[in-house]
Amino acid sequence: MERTIFHCDLNGFYASVECLHHPEYRNVPMAVGGDAEKRHGIILAKNQLAKKYNIKTGEALWQARQKCPELVIVKPNFSMYLRFSRLVKAIYADYTDQIESFGIDEAWVDVTESLHLFGSAQELADEIRRRVREEIGLTLSVGVSFNKIFAKLASDYKKPDATTVITRENMREIVWPLPVGDLLYVGRATEKKLNMLGIYTIGDCAEYDLAILVRKLGKWGEYIWRFANGLENSSVSLQGSEPTVKSIGNSTTTPRDLRCFDDIRIVCYILAESVAARLREANLQCSTVTVYIRDVELEGCMRQAQLSFPSDISDEIAEAAMRLFRDNIKFDLPIRSIGVKASELSWGEQSFQLSLFGDQVKRDKSLALEKSVDVIRQRYGAKSVQRLMMLQDGLLSGFNPKQDHVIFPESYFKG
């Protein structure tokens, strides 16, 4: 049976919520931006008037101000955005239980089974848009298609507050002329590779020889080819069936650039402590530690290493991370942001092979110590007990990744 899948995208979500709550922002160019003083100073969302000034999500606040000096920039209020996100999803839930969130402002909604109750796909999409506009006060773009990839393309096709339907009949006219970079998971690097093969549009890709694509791009070649031909057939997962955790990580853009390993060490330990505490909270241990490094030119890389034992001890995670930082940072350019991630997770308190030479007693003691610290911090705050090194630089150590609200970008391939 042909599926009917909606991709619903809340237009300029953060900015729309702010404009709803502050009528005075509606008639001026306005954007939601991070905290410039803490150097999280990028545009997160903008309203339609700001869009006219060609202000782009992700650019620095100073760049945006150059384009539009009178731009009003407001700080984000994440708890309010989460509330609105829940309210909108409650509307989707009136029509189906197959609702797969893709970040805070997007979701796939599979209405195949309930569509006959509500008329045509176009009518139902318009009805959902009307309800979100009237009941919540936000505008929504809905893409309707027979698979998730085309539904997402369709929701990007016309904004704001519009419905676009892509069928097998019109896909050649609508989808194929679009640049191949519009496909989900074709980033700049992949697009460049495809351009070298003479592939510029999605249609070029669809009509390309699959065998050559696979030879040049590996399994990604096949994914992309299937996407372009409308053959993608993954299902929309049920609401609430959150994927199991595969990794736990924290990263931060530091308030000032990092220029030596002492700087790195302070931030690394804070991140590792947060990651270890979150592992313990979830009763998990990790066997792999990954670090993420980005310099002031925004060039980034990731490096990973195995631990000798599954661990949820912050010292062990931090030391592994520090080794990776030492091996991979040359300080040709100052470092702007770093991250620490724990993966290859297993349940804690499982039996495992002890090392003949490792000091298990010391590990047990460290763990007991860290658990005590968890309890103290829970009662008296993160700063009530901290490592001496944190006092070297209050600016660098003055953040709490475990508590500060972070909304992580999501990956399409969650499995």
Add this chain to the structure above:
Amino acid sequence: MSAKEYVDVITYHKKDGQIKPLYIVWHNGVKYPIDRVTQITRAASYIAGGSGIRYTCYFQGQQRYLFLEEDRWFIEKKGG
């Protein structure tokens, strides 16, 4: 001037979970009885800026919208 006016409200909580607003208490302490509620629906207020559960209320024959936004009540101020 903001068109959103948070107000004190005296309510009646029914055993089925429904909330019925009975009086609005204005800043000067005057209680205005709500004669009738004709519609309860989730709605956005573009005038006041906000969204919540909208109660269409009648005060002395006049219709006004009263919104329950999470745990606070507001009305749309006229000419705001």
